Amino acid sequence: MPDGARPVRGQAITLNYTIGLGIAVILITGLLVAGGSFIDRQQEEAVRTELRVIGQQIAADVSTADRLVQATDTQQTVTLYRTLPTQAGGTNYYVEIEAGPDPTLTLTSRDPDVEVEVALLNETTLGQSRVLGGPVRINRTASGNITIESGGRES
């Protein structure tokens, strides 16, 4: 044996390399898949939390409008302005007032698919309405219903 030569086992270098690479790829793929799904879950949770907060703020404004309408005489108009973020957790979302005997405020996002509902307790009638997230107006005209509309205060 020449001086300095390392002893080698009876194993093809190619097979050794392939097996090693394969194991590494499997491990790394598993790590990336787990990491990716973890991030997806976190994003969904972040979107849900943010929609919940936004929903509570809009519900508070709807309550405020209802209190003002109930406390005053006829011929009232009430408009409350709220600047909401255009995206929640990096995704667009919709805000919808679902009128009916048990009115609710529903916030939905498409990707991830998240839906949050906030119950509304109002004496004033609510009007069915749906808007994209962003600057909104809670509006009650003399005709009667409280609705949500897009657009902030006109300068």
Next chain:
Amino acid sequence: MANLRRAPDRRDGRDRAQIILVTGFALAMAFVALALLMNSVIYTENLATRSEAAKASDAATLQTDMINGSTQILTYIDEHNATTSVSYDTLNETFRAGLNLTRNTTRRLEARNGIALTLSHVATYNGTWINQTFEERNFTSADADETWALVPNSHRAAGIREFRINDTDPDLLDDVDCLPSSCPPTMSSLVNFTVRIENASGDWWELELYHDQDAQLHADPSYVAGFTTDDGDHSECAWGDGTDSFEIDFAERTINGSACRPLDFRDDVTGDLAVSYLNGQNASGTYQMLVNRSEGDLVADNFNETVAAGPPIVYKTLYGGRIRVAYAEERMEFETDARVVPGESDA
């Protein structure tokens, strides 16, 4: 033989290390995405703690203040501007001027808080004072009619307030000689001084004043206010007959300062009302009433036109009004009408 085995090479280690590098890069990207996500969560927490909600209490408080201020203006007009010669246009202009002053003063004050406030006039309700307060006499009309209409059936009043009677000669009250329970409730049989209030549906309410001098109805000799309705209900309020005068306050529902719940005639007659005095010769003193009718709607012959001619006389005044309050701040706009009538629930 030729050496067919390739000697170990350091490049093998570097090839495997490149895979680890790529993996590390992918994980780093994942951590960056996570950091952005956490940023969104932090923003959400910040959003949750912001107190940017518009306050309904401020708007409601200011609206109440405007109503109270306008009510004070109307009260002042009723007490100081109502005369026999003033016109409704003049009274209306006085009310508008008062509202303008209130608006201009309040607007400047509220502007410092970033609030734009507007107060404007919408409507005025004409009214008439019916007045026998500056001279005591019996409760007959100006033409000495004993039974007469203060507010006629042809022009019933939607509202009556500030109604007070001060009887300064209770000896004129008729003595009990006909127990209410045994008397049919018809005008021809009653001889006691009576206030009759009737609505368009024929519902009526009567207050009858008499003197139970022999304690037939009560333990002691008393002056009695008997209340009767078209439903046949009957109730009474009584007080000792040792007083030289007594005051009936329909607004406060008191007689001589003591509560007398049946004085609230609106429990029995609703809507537009006509008011009559029956047997006015059997009571003497002063009285006043502010009705939601123009002076021209009342029977002119029942009243005198000038103070010099003596009571009862009528004054033009304002019964009430309607205002519009507009409130605007950074996050809210609010506008509403409000009815302004001093002592709305008063008689």
